[in-house]
Amino acid sequence: MLDVLIIGAGPIGLACGIEAKRRNLSYVIVEKGCLVNSIYHYPANMTFFSTSEKIEIGGVPFVSHGPKPTRAEALEYYRRVAQLYDLTIHNYEMVQEVLPDGDFYKIHSSKQTYQARAVVVATGFYDHPNLMGVPGEDLPKVSHYYTEPHPYIGQRVLVVGAANSAVDVALETWRKGAEVTLVHRGPEIGRRVKYWVKPDIENRIKEGSIQAFFESHITEIRPHEVDLMTPDGRITIGNDFVMAMTGYQPDYSWLNNMGICISSDDLKLPQRNEETFETNLPNVYLAGTVCGGMQTNKWFIENSIEHANVVMDEIHKRKELASA
Structure with missing residues (x-):
């Protein structure tokens, strides 16, 4: 039984894992591709818009050779962060179903089944082009x-x-x-x-x-x-x-299958509490760019890192209340 299962091993998924570990929450990060899969699929010569210190996670300094970090530098940085924190990450494992089971969730993946008290969806939007x-x-x-x-x-x-x-x-x-x-x-x-x-x-x-x-x-x-x-x-x-190069969107079919409500307007925003990031499903949370729906320029690494703190604070608080 996990305290939380985190879906997605991008920068925000990794930040969620770090914050879970800091709060002594049991967790697993499940990723359908490789570590920071979206960044891996960026153009080989891409340079980030943000400076390196703005996309740091876990308090680990990100030093780049130029004023803006490159894709290659980011891949190396996030790999080192994952190793430094010894994060539990299951790569190349697709989450297929998230099903309520009393006060918990059963999460069926392409490799195994998990039980968790909470689930965090940090899947981004890069896998589905418009x-x-x-x-x-x-x-x-x-x-x-x-x-x-x-x-x-x-x-x-x-x-x-x-x-x-x-x-x-x-x-x-x-x-x-x-x-x-x-x-x-x-x-x-x-x-x-x-x-x-x-x-x-x-x-x-x-x-x-x-x-x-x-x-x-x-x-x-x-x-x-x-x-x-x-x-x-x-x-x-x-x-x-x-x-x-027409842009990308979250995997709405997958979110709908989970039971997460999506707004009916053009923004197609997944439903979430603005303060806790909890969706319409109890103890299922969103973190990172997936929160923006079709507004793919609203959330990015540097302004959604804080989502990890918000979500893990809420999960930790509920665990403490349950055990009091």
């Missing part, structure tokens, strides 16, 4: 994830979106020799694009190195072409790869 819903989106040349520019040398690449991920893909692939076109439903490059990158993409578009279609969208994808609807009407361009 689909465009157009013919041809399932072709092999279409990807919602990007790792590195090398495969796109000499290729005709269409990048969908104008936020940080899309801009990074457009610039990196162009610099390695791709012929890059960018298409975006909005009127301009996103305002939240990293301040040291935004002038770069805007200048490449202005000089014509990267062609951009604003207030435009894809209508169909074919093996060697893509149709776009633009302010000037429908056009067809030659194409080898489509990089759909």
